[in-house]
Amino acid sequence: MATNIYDFTLPALDGTTIDLSAYRGQPILIVNTASKCGFTPQYEGLQALWTQFHKAGLVVIGVPSNDFGQQEPGTSEEIGAFCQKNYGVSFPMAARSVVRGQEAIPLFGWLDAELGFLARPRWNFFKYLIGRNGQPVAWFSSITPPTSARVRNAVERALLPA
Template sequence: MTTIYDFTLPALEGGEINLAEYRGRPILITNTASKCGFTPQYEGLQALWYQFRSMGLIVIGIPSNDFGQQELGSSSEIAAFCHRNYGVSFPMAARSPVRGAQSIPLFRWLDKECGFLARPRWNFYKYLTNRTGKPVAWFSSITPPTSARVSNAVERVILNP
């Protein structure tokens, strides 16, 4: 049985993010973009990270250029933008495709596990997995990370090992 912990991602600033290192911890994955109307959600993602990381939550951003060509070119440009404008300190993957036949294996798995309605239709779709590595909730771009829906779902996976 596949879980989120079976995947690795290329890291934004080199190396890789091995999700197996987070086994037993809930993970919130989101596809991001630097020039999107939803880009200010980085602030909310950072707030979630600050609020819940001591309780085990991992937040991971995956920059993608799939929607409206809204992601900056290089990894260093993306990293500088995220750090400078939003103080992002949670792990960030390298720019990756998240939809269609070219999507990275993690997003193909999320598509299979979460179903057609959960496929990212724009930037800042959010996917929450529980402590066993299975998806338990997803949120579209219009649901801010600071919404009660997201924080309640995060609290449920943190409190229910």
């Protein structure tokens, strides 16, 4: 039974594995993403957060999902090329994964168990901020841009020394 985010791994977009234990002690922003969604331009804001706060310790991880409106139909290669070409994404990206329901990947099952019904992703670009201790500290719905004061303030608080 997982006790924190560091107990999980994700298949990476490039075919390797993202071992979340490698980020122990760092805040992590997990976002379920999609390439053909009205919220897709949020990749730009996620990249801006990554660029601004990566050296301070923030990790941003995109988890593409085709769960909502079939808005992520591409292969790993297509998703990676789209993100790089259109938004210059350089933060880690997981392989396309199921993020809701009985088939959800273990990480999203854990987030559901930890945060409850209201925090379940109901569309693309739900954001989950994990503190330095590996526990969720905040979540944000699709309509909250990554560059909003609400997200930025939560990230800045999560980056404070423990």
